[in-house]
Amino acid sequence: MTSKNKASTPWSITSRVLAALVGGYALAYGFTAFFTVYLPLARPDRVVFSSLACFAVWTAAAIYVFAARSATRAWLVLGGLTLAMGLAAFLPSELGGRP
Numbered sequence: 001m002t003s004k005n006k007a008s009t010p011w012s013i014t015s016r017v018l019a020a021l022v023g024g025y026a027l028a029y030g031f032t033a034f035f036t037v038y039l040p041l042a043r044p045d046r047v048v049f050s051s052l053a054c055f056a057v058w059t060a061a062a063i064y065v066f067a068a069r070s071a072t073r074a075w076l077v078l079g080g081l082t083l084a085m086g087l088a089a090f091l092p093s094e095l096g097g098r099p
Contacts, residue, residue, distance in 0.1 A: 015071035023078035024061035028054040030085030037089045 035050030061078060068074035 012071050016065050016068075016074060019071060019074045019078060020062040020065040023065070023075060023082070024058045026082045027061045027078050027085070028058040030082040030089065031057045033089035034085040 032050045032054040035053060036046050039046040039049060041049065064077070065071075065074040068077070
C-alpha cells in the first residue's frame with residue numbers, strides 16, 4: 001500500500017511557489033514601509049536600510065513558505081504579517097511620515 005502525501009501534491013507546491021513569490025513580495029513591501037516610517041534614522045538612511053533589509057525579509061518568507069506545515073498556513077501567516085505591517089506603516093498620521 002502506498003499513501004499519497006498530501007503536502008507534496010502539485011497544487012500544494014504551486015500554491016507554495018506563488019506564496020513565496022507574491023506573498024513574500026507583499027511581506028517585503030510591508031516591512032519596507034514599516035521600517036521607512038519607524039526607524040530612528042534620517043529619512044534617506046531609513047529608506048536605504050529598509051530597502052536593503054527587504055531582501056532578507058523576502059528570503060526568510062520564501063524559506064518559511066516551504067517549511068510551513070501547509071500551504072494554507074503559509075498564506076495566512078504571510079497575509080497576517082503583511083496586513084499588520086501595512087496598517088502600522090500607513091495609519092499613523094502624527095508622525096508626519098509616509099513610506
